[in-house]
Amino acid sequence: MSSTLRVGVLTTYNATLSVSDTASQDPAADTSGPSLCRLVEAEPRYIVEVTACIPDDHKAIQKTVTAWCDDLDLHLVLTTGGTGFGVRDCTPEAVLPLLDRQTPGISHLIFAKSIQITPFAALSRAVSGIRGQTLILTFPGSPKAVKENFEAVAKMLPHAIDLARGGTGKKTHEKMQGGPRPSGTTPAAVEEKGQTESSHSHGHEHGHGHGHGGHTCFHHSDREARTDAASLGLGTPVSRRLRKSPYPLIPMDQALSSVMDRVVPLPSVQKPVDGLLIGAVLDEDVVAVEAVPGYRASILDGYAVIDTDGPGQYPVTAVSIAAASSDGSATTLLPGQIARITTGGALPDGATAVVMVEDTLLVKSSEDGTREETVEILAKVRKGEAIREIGSDIQVGQTVLKKGQVISAVGGEIGVLASIGVQKVLVRQRPVVGFLSTGNEVVNHDNGEALKMGQIRDSNRPTLIAATKAAGFDYFDLGIAPDSPEDLEAAIKGGLAKCDIVVTTGGVSMGEMDLLKPILEQKLGATIHFGRIMMKPGKPTTFATVPNPNGGQPRLMFALPGNPVSATVTFHLFVLPALRKLAGYETYMWPSVQAAVAHDVRLDERPEYQRAVVSVTPEGSIKVQSTDKNQMSSRMVSMLGANSLMVLPGRTAERDSISTGQKIECLLISNLG
Incomplete structure (x- = not known):
């Protein structure tokens, strides 16, 4: 990698702030952009190659960032502004779709540093990630916040950029650590001396996994633990356990954003039009290639007439029933003639209206009584009356269903698709969620045995599975895992291998047998995005992303509290909306x-x-x-x-x-x- 790191600095402004869009027309009004440029160039190896100052416009931001990454091939793109709660703040929404891989660890590091300085850091929705070989970070709009954010990550950015461009990061890492680690010096030995390892040290000792959706994947032996985890090692005796949670208590809106920002809708697949399509989300517009109806059809049982003939007695010259014509042709009706017709029957050529059978009288039938020969029309009808013209329901070329539409259980969508001959449609894959209850005291609710002292029946899995089925999603019942690191790790790994989301209940609080967080961090290479929420019930709710064992987007992991109401409430607040967004629902939050x-x-x-x-x-x-x-x-x-x-x-x-x-x-x- 080049020794010089080329950087682009993009400033956006929100009109609700003291500095408005006029800053984009008058760059002199921008203070955070120049401040960021000075911070960048004060660091060795960095050079600001390009800057821009634009208004809060989704397309303008995307156009600029895309050009800097794809055309200029910058090493690093930094944006400032547009990450807050303002109605026009759109930088995260503009940048997120551009990313090939997200880097939640960097975002978390910035947040962790900032929240120590001011609680207002919780109001930033900043994102970070990699596009191609360019690292992109979004900072808030104030010079003070920019300084805090950049200083939090400045020293590790060369290392991150090296990795993003295919390097091993070895030289950078050794420089950061003050040279190679002496042979035989283990993380445990370092910890024993009271020292703190870099959060990257284990990644280098056991190989990089920077190809899992932007999340660092640490490769460990079964018994080895990460030292960058917030939780204590699994072997820590109870006498040394933490008395206060190391996970910051975050507000609900931040927790929801943390989840939804990491939910990427699943890919699309072709599915046949049948009852199994219910609940699926279309990923294409459906355009009719056939008209409905495809021929001029009668709406009722009666007689096809020429409306200008008027009331009177007429010979019945033809019969049209709702059936396919043997030769594909239609009879022709001349003035002074009528044709008997059934509901759905094809109108003879020349017919302009249909008279219902109730408005007629039989005048004469055949000698054997099997045919009508003359019928009197009693009512005057208007042209076009009781006729379904070709394409009157659906015309060729008409968009009948829109991308993003959900196939409902009412049946309308399937009925429309069937009526125009559509056999398959492109829909989003439906996510699969796995449910695992944890705890030595938990037993299946239907085991048929009397409870022993200290046992409780598992109500969490049946409740959450029932809610999942009602919402139309597929699931795996992962059973109950005891409070054993080995059993929990194996059960979670099994769920991650076949589920898009794994939901556990229990084991996330501060008890000595609450093992979920350390197992996620130390055994599964997970990134815990939050471990406590300022809410009731559900305070210890935990959300993590875990490298996908099958490759591709990381798996989502929700470790919910064990109390039944807490589990149920947090399931409705977090898991079901995440499932709907994964499935491609445009509206995925509860009304x-x-x-x-x-x-x-x-x-x-x-x-x-x-x-x-x-x-x-x-x-x-x-x-x-x-x-x-x-x-x-x-x-x-x-x-x-x-x-x-x-x-x-x-x-x-x-x-x-x-x-x-x-x-x-x-x-x-x-x-x-």
Whole structure:
């Protein structure tokens, strides 16, 4: 790799900030861009080759970044601005689709450094990743934040760029570590001396895995542990366990963004048009190549007539029933003639209307009584009456279904596809989710044996599997794994090999047998994106990405709390939306309504998701009522009858309750009663 690292610095501005889009017209108004340039060029080997200052425009950002990566082949592209919550902040949305691989470890490092300085770092939605051989980082728009973010990663960027361009990183790594590690010096020995290893040291000792969707893959022997993990080693005695979680407590919106930013819809496949298509998401527009109907057809049983003939007695010269013509031709109706016709029958050439059989009288039949010879028309009809013209339902070339449309169970989509002769359609693959319960005390609910002291029946797997089936997704039941590192590792690996998402329940808190986080970090090479959320219930909910054992996009891993309500609520809040986004749903989050509470509600110090019932009153107003006064996370009866989750804010000095009649946001997780 070249000793000089060529860098591009792109500044975008949000009109809601003190510096508006005018900065793109007057580069002198930009302060964060020049500040970032100075920081870059103060580092050895870096040179700023190109800069730009543009307004917050999705296409403009993509065009600039794409050109710098693909045409200029820059080593590093840095953006500043557009990563916040403002309505026009769109840099992450513009950059993310351009990435071949994401680099969540870099994003996490920046966030971890920034959150130590200010809680406002949680309001940044920055992303990072690799396009081709170019590393791309998105920074906030303030000079102070830019400085903090860049300094957090400046020293390791040459190493990252070297790896992204196919290098081994050996020289860079040795330089960062102060030379090669002496022979026989193990990570454990270093830790024993109280030293802290670089987060990259194990990656180099056991090989790089920088080809797994942007996530570092560490290759270890079964007994070896990573030293860059936040959790303590699996062999740490209980007397030395942590008394406080090393994972920062993050707000709910940040946790949701962390999940959804890493969910990439699955590829597309051709599927036959049948009942198994229900729930699939189209990945193409469907255009009709056949008209419906394909011929002029009668809407009812009666007589095809020429409307200008009017009422009177007419000979019946032909019969048309709903069947294919043997020679593909149609009869011709002349003035003064009528033809008997059934619903769906093809109109004779020359016919301009159909008279229903109720508006006629039989005048004369054949001698054997089997045929109508003369019929009197009693009613005057208009031209085109009771006729389905060719293409009146669907015309050739008409787009009948749009890309992104979900094939519903109602049957309309399948009916339309069948009516125009479509045999296969391109749809997104449906994700598969695996469910694993953990714990020595957990037994199958249907084992037929009386519970022993300390045992509990597993309600989590049956509950989450039922919700998954109702949502239309496929699943694997991975059973129950005891609190054993070997058993847990094997069970999770088995799930990762065949599932897009693995969901575990239990083992994520601070107990001595809570092993999920250390196993993910130390045995599976996972990146834990969050391990605690400021919410109730579900505080220890954990989300990680794990290298895909089959290659391709990393697997998603949700380690949910063991308490049944916590598991169920967090499943609805995180896992089902992730499944829908994986499946290609354009709208994947739960719908919400504002409802008036039917009773006073006391607020908790954490934002809370109370189980509730939303209903519509006879007067048309929307009200909500808690399912149960006792909303403990272990009390599954609080889920009985729930069709919504009340989104309650955290308690403050100014507000400790919601009064009867006040409106609150409710997420609708089921149909209204």
